[in-house]
Amino acid sequence: MVEQARRKELKATYREASPDTGVYRIVNTGNGRSLVGHSTNLASISNRLQFAKATATSSALDQRLADDVRQFGFDAFDFEVLDRLEATPGMTRPEILQELLTMEGLWREKLGSASLY
Numbered sequence: 222m223v224e225q226a227r228r229k230e231l232k233a234t235y236r237e238a239s240p241d242t243g244v245y246r247i248v249n250t251g252n253g254r255s256l257v258g259h260s261t262n263l264a265s266i267s268n269r270l271q272f273a274k275a276t277a278t279s280s281a282l283d284q285r286l287a288d289d290v291r292q293f294g295f296d297a298f299d300f301e302v303l304d305r306l307e308a309t310p311g312m313t314r315p316e317i318l319q320e321l322l323t324m325e326g327l328w329r330e331k332l333g334s335a336s337l338y
Contacts, residue, residue, distance in 0.1 A: 240264060242317065243305035244324045246332075247286065251293035256283055256338045257303070257328055259321035261314075267300045274298075285338040303328050 240262040247256040247270060260266050273281040274295040282290065286298070304324050308317050329337060 241302070241305060242308055242321065244303045244321065244328050246301050246303050246328075247283075248299045248301065249286075249289050249293060249297055250299060251297040252289065254289065254336050254338060255332060256286060257325060257332065258283070259325040261317065261321070263302055263305075270298060270300045283338075 241264060242261045243263055244257065244259045245263055245266055247258075247266075249255070258266070269281045273279055273290075277295060279287050279290045279295075289297070306317065306320055306324065308320075312320075
């Protein structure tokens with residue numbers, strides 16, 4: 222019985238915890254170009270890059286990176302979080318996505334389009 226109550230508690234905690242939401246950048250250290258994007262789960266983007274590196278398969282990555290992956294290899298790519306969104310409990314999913322789009326646009330301006338995919 223204690224085991225079942227513990228599992229129920231862990232599930233509830235997991236449902237309440239919201240994943241890291243924000244703007245990220247995947248940097249090609251070989252040529253300095255970057256892919257800037259946003260996600261409601263930043264860890265999943267990082268995990269995709271790690272998976273692609275571990276399995277040497279680019280299908281998990283954004284296809285805009287494909288040519289550079291062939292040229293520079295997987296190890297030339299690094300993941301970094303540029304900005305996190307502190308979503309308030311009352312924010313709806315569309316509001317969160319709109320805020321992420323705005324944040325991404327600001328980062329694209331700041332970084333300059335010449336070095337972006």
